[in-house]
Amino acid sequence: MARPADSSQPRFAAGCRWGTQGEERVVLFPEGIIRVQGTGLNILELCDGQRTVQEIVSALSEKFSGADPLKIREDVGSFLEALQQKRIVDY
Amino acid sequence: MTPNPLALIAEITHRCPLHCVYCSNSLQMIGVKSELSTDDWVRVFQQARSLGIVHLHLTGGEPVVRADLKDLVVAAHAVGLYTNLITSGIGLPEARLKTLVDAGLDHIQLSFQDSRAEPANWIAGTKAHAHKVIVSEVIRRFRIAFTVNLVVHRQNLDHLEEMIGFAEQLKPDRLEIAHAQYYGWALKNRDTLIPTREQLEDCLRIVEVAQERLSGRMRIDCVVPDYYARYPKACMGGWGRRLVLIDPSGQVLPCHAAGVIPGMTFDNVREHSLEWIWGESAAFQRFRGEQWMPEPCRSCERRAEDFGGCRCQAFLLTGDASATDPVCTLAPTHHLIESAQLASGDAGQPSWSYRTNPE
Numbered sequence: 001m002a003r004p005a006d007s008s009q010p011r012f013a014a015g016c017r018w019g020t021q022g023e024e025r026v027v028l029f030p031e032g033i034i035r036v037q038g039t040g041l042n043i044l045e046l047c048d049g050q051r052t053v054q055e056i057v058s059a060l061s062e063k064f065s066g067a068d069p070l071k072i073r074e075d076v077g078s079f080l081e082a083l084q085q086k087r088i089v090d091y
Numbered sequence: 092m093t094p095n096p097l098a099l100i101a102e103i104t105h106r107c108p109l110h111c112v113y114c115s116n117s118l119q120m121i122g123v124k125s126e127l128s129t130d131d132w133v134r135v136f137q138q139a140r141s142l143g144i145v146h147l148h149l150t151g152g153e154p155v156v157r158a159d160l161k162d163l164v165v166a167a168h169a170v171g172l173y174t175n176l177i178t179s180g181i182g183l184p185e186a187r188l189k190t191l192v193d194a195g196l197d198h199i200q201l202s203f204q205d206s207r208a209e210p211a212n213w214i215a216g217t218k219a220h221a222h223k224v225i226v227s228e229v230i231r232r233f234r235i236a237f238t239v240n241l242v243v244h245r246q247n248l249d250h251l252e253e254m255i256g257f258a259e260q261l262k263p264d265r266l267e268i269a270h271a272q273y274y275g276w277a278l279k280n281r282d283t284l285i286p287t288r289e290q291l292e293d294c295l296r297i298v299e300v301a302q303e304r305l306s307g308r309m310r311i312d313c314v315v316p317d318y319y320a321r322y323p324k325a326c327m328g329g330w331g332r333r334l335v336l337i338d339p340s341g342q343v344l345p346c347h348a349a350g351v352i353p354g355m356t357f358d359n360v361r362e363h364s365l366e367w368i369w370g371e372s373a374a375f376q377r378f379r380g381e382q383w384m385p386e387p388c389r390s391c392e393r394r395a396e397d398f399g400g401c402r403c404q405a406f407l408l409t410g411d412a413s414a415t416d417p418v419c420t421l422a423p424t425h426h427l428i429e430s431a432q433l434a435s436g437d438a439g440q441p442s443w444s445y446r447t448n449p450e
Contacts, residue, residue: 014264015198015236019173021145028173030198030236030265031312033097033145085307087264 003077004053008091010080011049016088029088043079047089053077093331093370093379095143099172100150100336100347103132103163107152108181110216110445111204113242113277113284115347116152117338120449125340129159131360133166135337138365140170144335150177152339161190168195175200177240180226181219188229198236200267201227205247206257214246216445227261239263244271244284246441248294255301259309266309268298270316274348274403276446283441285431291319318428322393323400323416330378330402335369343368345375348403352412378402383413387421 004010012027019028027034027044036044042063046056057076061069083089105120127135136147147167154160155178167174175198176191188199203223205211211220230237239258243251251268258266271277271284286294298313305311317324327334327346336344342357343365344350350357358372369375377383381394388399399405400416408417408427415422 013236014234017173017197019145019171021143026145028145028197030175030200030238031146033173087307087310 003081004084004091006052006054008053009049009051010047010053010056010089010091012047013084013087013090027088029086034088039075040079043076044083044089047080053080053091094333096139096335096369097144097333098146098148098335099135099139099144100148100334101132101135102150102152102336102338103127103154103157103160104339105152105449106156107179107446107448108156108217109153109179109219110447111242111276112214112216112280112443112445113244113271114446115272115275115277116446117275117348117350118279119350120447121339122450124450126157127337127339127341127360129162131341132163135341135360135365136163136167136172137170138360139335140172142366142369145173146175147172148175148177153179153181155182155187161194164191164194164196173197177202179215179219180223183226183229185229185232188233192233192235196235198238199230200238200240201230201263202240202242203254203258204242206250206254210247214242216443224261227263231262236265237263238265238267240267240269242269242271243286243294245286245290246284248286248290251294251297252301255297255311259305263309266311267314268294268311269314270294272314272316273318274351274407276444278407279444281431283443285318286316288319288432291316317400317418318432320418321420323397323404323418325397326401326404326416329398331369331375332379332398335365343372343374345378346403348407349374351403352406378412385413385415388415391421 016029019026024035027036042060046059053076057069057073060072080089080091104126105116106123154176164174174196176196177200180201201223204214208220212218239261241254241258273281277284298311302311331345336346337360341359341361343360344357355374357374358368384399388394400419402412405414405416406412409424414424417424417427
C-alpha cells in the first residue's frame with residue numbers, strides 16, 4: 001500500500017490501541033507493544049480517524065513553528081506507512 | 092534482577108470439543124471440578140497487571156466453554172490488560188461474541204487445522220472445519236483484531252500455498268503459521284507430524300514470498316520448529332523471563348510443558364500471590380540465570396541468547412532437564428534429534444493418539 005494521501009484520515013487499525021506500561025504510554029496490538037516517543041507520539045496522538053493528513057501536518061507545523069512543513073509531511077508519511085505495514089494504523 | 096513478565100497465558104479450562112493430535116495441553120488433563128473460580132481469575136488479573144503484564148491470552152482447552160468468560164474479559168479490560176481469546180470458534184455464536192467485544196476483548200485468534208475440510212476434521216477428531224469458516228465471517232463483522240492460526244506439519248505442508256490462500260479469503264489482520272511443537276500430544280504423534288527437511292525449507296521460502304506479497308494487508312508470523320535448527324530456540328524467551336502460564340487449577344508454570352519435568356513443584360495462585368510465585372518460588376528460579384547450566388552452555392557465547400534452549404525438550408528427549416537442549420548441534424545428545432529427523436521419512440499409514448478430555 002502507498003503512503004497516505006493528504007486527504008487520508010489515519011486511525012488505529014482494529015484491535016490496536018493506547019495502553020500503559022508503568023508510567024509510559026504505549027501502543028498495544030496483537031502479540032506486541034511499542035513505545036512511541038518524540039515526533040511519532042505527536043503524530044499518533046493526532047490520528048483520530050477524523051483529521052486528515054494535511055490537517056495533522058498543519059497542526060504539527062503550528063506546534064513546531066520554524067520546522068519545514070515539507071519535512072513534516074515527509075516524516076508523517078513515512079511514519080504512518082511503517083505503522084500501516086505492521087497493521088497498526090489504517091488510512 | 093528478576094525481569095517482569097510481559098504476558099500471561101491463562102488456560103482457563105481443559106475442556107474442549109476438539110481432539111487435535113498436537114494439542115499443547117499436558118497429557119494429564121485438569122477436570123472441571125478443579126478449575127479456578129471467577130473470583131480467583133479476577134484477582135490473578137489484577138496481580139498480573141501490578142506485576143507489569145500487558146498481554147493476556149485466554150486459552151484452554153476451549154475457553155468459550157466457561158460460562159463466565161464475559162466476566163473474565165470485563166475484569167481483564169478493567170485493569171488495562173490487552174486481551175486475546177484463542178478459540179476454535181465452537182460455541183461462539185454472534186450474540187456471544189458481541190458480548191465479549193462489548194466487554195473489551197481486543198483480539199481473537201481462530202485456529203484452523205487445514206484449508207481442506209476432510210484433513211482438518213481428521214486432525215481435530217471432529218467435524219469442526221465448516222463451522223470455523225462461518226465463525227470467521229462472524230468475527231469480521233466486529234471491529235476487533237483477528238488472527239487466523241494454522242498449525243502445520245508433515246501431513247499438510249505440501250499444500251501450504253493453498254492454505255495461505257485459504258486464510259487470505261477469511262480476511263484476518265494477521266496469519267500465524269505455527270509449526271507443531273513437540274511436547275505433550277504432538278510428541279506422542281511426532282513420527283506422523285514431523286516435517287521433512289525439504290518441507291521445512293519450502294515452507295520458509297513460501298512464507299517469505301507471501302509476506303512480501305501481503306505486506307500491509309495481512310501480517311504473517313511463522314513459528315518454526317527447532318528440530319532442524321543449528322541452535323535451540325530461546326524457549327519462551329528464557330525460563331521465567333517473559334511469560335507466565337496458569338493452568339485451569341491455578342498452578343503457575345513458566346511454559347505449557349514444564350509440568351512434565353519430574354521433581355518440580357509449581358505453586359498455586361490459590362495459596363500465593365503471582366508476584367511471589369514469579370519472583371521467589373523455587374520453580375521459577377530453577378532454570379533462571381546461568382547457574383544451572385552444564386557445559387557446553389555455561390561457556391557458550393550464545394548462552395544469553397538462547398538460554399541453553401528448552402528445559403522440557405531436554406527432559407523429554409534426554410531424561411535430564413538440566414541437559415543442553417539436544418536440538419543444539421553442540422549438544423552431546425544431538426544424535427537424538429538426527430534420528431527423529433530420519434523418522435520423518437517413514438511414510439507408513441498414520442495412526443493418531445487423539446487428545447482426550449478431562450473427567
